[in-house]
Amino acid sequence: MTDAVLVLNVGSSSVKLALYALDDVSAARLRGRVTGIGTRPEADIVDADGVALAPGPAAELAPKSSHPACLDALLAAVADDAAAYEVRAVGHRIVHGGRDHAEPVAIDDAVRDALEALTPLAPGHQPHNLAGVDAARKRWPEAIPVACFDTAFHRTQPRQAELFALPRAYADRGVIRYGFHGLSYEHIAAVAPDIVGEAARGRLIAAHLGHGASLCAMRDGKSVATTMGFTALDGLPMARRSGAIDPGVLLHLLQEDGMSPEAVADLLHNRSGLYGLSGVSDDMRDLLASDDPNAAEAVEHFCYRAAREIGGLAATLGGLDALVFTAGIGEHAAPVRARIVELCGWLGADLDPAANAADGPRISTADSTVSAWVIPTDEESRIARGARTVLQAGRT
Numbered sequence: 001m002t003d004a005v006l007v008l009n010v011g012s013s014s015v016k017l018a019l020y021a022l023d024d025v026s027a028a029r030l031r032g033r034v035t036g037i038g039t040r041p042e043a044d045i046v047d048a049d050g051v052a053l054a055p056g057p058a059a060e061l062a063p064k065s066s067h068p069a070c071l072d073a074l075l076a077a078v079a080d081d082a083a084a085y086e087v088r089a090v091g092h093r094i095v096h097g098g099r100d101h102a103e104p105v106a107i108d109d110a111v112r113d114a115l116e117a118l119t120p121l122a123p124g125h126q127p128h129n130l131a132g133v134d135a136a137r138k139r140w141p142e143a144i145p146v147a148c149f150d151t152a153f154h155r156t157q158p159r160q161a162e163l164f165a166l167p168r169a170y171a172d173r174g175v176i177r178y179g180f181h182g183l184s185y186e187h188i189a190a191v192a193p194d195i196v197g198e199a200a201r202g203r204l205i206a207a208h209l210g211h212g213a214s215l216c217a218m219r220d221g222k223s224v225a226t227t228m229g230f231t232a233l234d235g236l237p238m239a240r241r242s243g244a245i246d247p248g249v250l251l252h253l254l255q256e257d258g259m260s261p262e263a264v265a266d267l268l269h270n271r272s273g274l275y276g277l278s279g280v281s282d283d284m285r286d287l288l289a290s291d292d293p294n295a296a297e298a299v300e301h302f303c304y305r306a307a308r309e310i311g312g313l314a315a316t317l318g319g320l321d322a323l324v325f326t327a328g329i330g331e332h333a334a335p336v337r338a339r340i341v342e343l344c345g346w347l348g349a350d351l352d353p354a355a356n357a358a359d360g361p362r363i364s365t366a367d368s369t370v371s372a373w374v375i376p377t378d379e380e381s382r383i384a385r386g387a388r389t390v391l392q393a394g395r396t
């Protein structure tokens with residue numbers, strides 16, 4: 001039997017799974033995913049060539065509407081195909097690694113407890129991530145579970161980028177800007193030199209615009225600043241999350257309006273962002289297709305905030321060489337990219353509309369002093385690499 005690494009990537013609106021041969025983690029042998037959980041679930045399971053497995057179990061997965069149901073169904077759906085492999089390690093995307101984790105790590109009971117303790121810092125992700133750990137452990141008890149962290153890539157940020165202007169005792173106990181989507185940014189940093197060229201080693205901003213959305217400023221492929229913070233609630237407005245907001249608004253809601261902390265948390269995590277502002281949908285496809293003026297205003301606000309933050313991050317880099325779009329919206333929503341690039345015209349970005357309509361890879365003109373790109377993310381292949389590294393280190 002072929003030794004293999006299985007990968008689970010549980011996001012806020014999706015569950016993704018991939019299986020790799022241990023000796024080749026560059027291309028998955030099998031991929032399965034359920035996206036749009038909670039709103040418009042869609043599912044597919046494909047082989048190494050991207051061909052849907054037929055007669056596919058995807059049809060049974062598609063209507064699933066909660067993370068645990070999707071996770072169980074996805075694991076069951078691939079069980080027969082995975083049985084042809086000896087799964088040696090299971091790599092998990094774990095959204096919050098706190099201060100202690102800058103690298104992938106094997107998950108023993110102590111590590112699992114420590115990660116569970118971080119749940120209040122990532123309530124929409126960490127419980128689902130850990131449910132994936134438990135479910136995979138039951139199915140593959142011999143395989144080593146490995147945690148690969150969304151926060152790890154940003155541990156290279158300078159102290160100024162991590163600080164909040166609170167009394168310093170807070171930073172000392174870990175109240176700092178961690179940043180997220182690090183596995184996605186690690187992938188972009190790894191592949192950008194081959195696609196973008198020399199500019200990838202200069203001043204680059206990557207825009208991970210998915211259900212969750214953030215930006216990362218990189219110099220020479222390393223994170224130097226990012227928009228998400230202590231939690232994945234900060235920065236850009238997202239599908240359902242508010243993004244950055246005057247903290248005085250929260251005090252007002254708590255102290256003047258008498259809202260409970262739980263109600264405020266629900267407002268900021270689940271009822272805000274594109275969904276709250278539009279009153280139409282949390283899905284960019286619906287907003288772009290809608291003729292409701294509130295949908296148009298929500299899309300414009302998303303682009304405005306992205307461009308405003310790009311300007312801020314460009315200041316931390318002392319200028320900008322390349323802008324990369326990735327994740328669901330970044331890879332597929334041409335009108336959103338066009339508007340953001342247009343708003344970044346002052347930085348030297350100039351859109352090539354035909355290339356943008358074709359989803360890139362280069363979407364800026366030859367004269368553009370800031371080049372703009374679309375690069376599909378692949379968090380799973382990064383997780384596979386991390387899991388393999390931990391597995392092999394354990395062997396020696």
Ligand SMILES: Nc1ncnc2c1ncn2[C@@H]1O[C@H](COP(=O)(O)OP(=O)(O)O)[C@@H](O)[C@H]1O
Pocket residue numbers: 011012013014035209210211212239282283284285327328329332333
């Ligand atoms: N063709 C498309 N056009 C516009 N937006 C899209 C398209 N496909 C996906 N999206 C957006 O991408 C989001 C999902 O992004 P994704 O990165 O897959 O999510 P997750 O954070 O759950 O991994 C959806 O909410 C939707 O708004």
Ligand SMILES: CC(=O)OP(=O)(O)O
Pocket residue numbers: 010011012013095125150180181210211212213232
């Ligand atoms: C950290 C985060 O927001 O992840 P996702 O985009 O998967 O929700």
Ligand SMILES: [Mg+2]
Pocket residue numbers: 011012210211212327
């Ligand atoms: Mg995601």
